[in-house]
Amino acid sequence: MTSPRTPEQRHEADSRGREGEAEAAMWLAHQGWRIVAERVKTRAGEIDLIAKRTGLVAFVEVKWRTRTAALADAIDERRLARVAAAVECVWQDYATDGEDIRIDVILLAPGRKPTHIENAWMPFG
Template sequence: MSRQAAEKRGRQAERIAGWWLRLKGWHILARRARTPLGEIDLVARRGAMIAFVEVKARATTAELDLAIDERRLARVAAAAEILWHDLARPGDDMRIDVILLAPGRAPRHLTNVWHGG
């Protein structure tokens, strides 16, 4: 897949994930939030919880099992630490989530996937 096609697929996946989150009661705070340590696809809030969300789309569900690894999650966590200070209110909590997308399947939302280290 060309870089341009991958970029288009990624943007489409982020739009779908954003709608999925909104349907679940989340408010999208940011899309493609860039920091010096990396980019976060979506930042969402529901109540006192802020979720920093990595979105992955693959052609098959089998490929999705390989889409996320510790290195990617560590990058999201590092970027989240930077953004947290601008977004958090007193009493807020945060977590790292992943939304996995494959054609013909409902989005799979994995919550609180980073337990850091």
């Protein structure tokens, strides 16, 4: 069992998370995506990034870890289900022109190219 985080540890983790989200947003933009929202809060949880390109809206969960080996455990079904629940609250606000939607994950670690997992979860399919 892990011990609870101190306020300083929570602040540091939040700061690293924001930096990771900014890095992921920049990387997605270089891949041709337009970032339309960041840190969207819903009653079911938070969506890190919402990105669009022609015919598609991606709701993106970003996971940043200090070590590449830790990325293997960064995302699991429980976390993705929480993101999916948040997406269900707002998807219709972003897919306004009949676009397809999907949930993606971007995994980040220092010195490593981002890993983009497309269609990591398909709650509507």
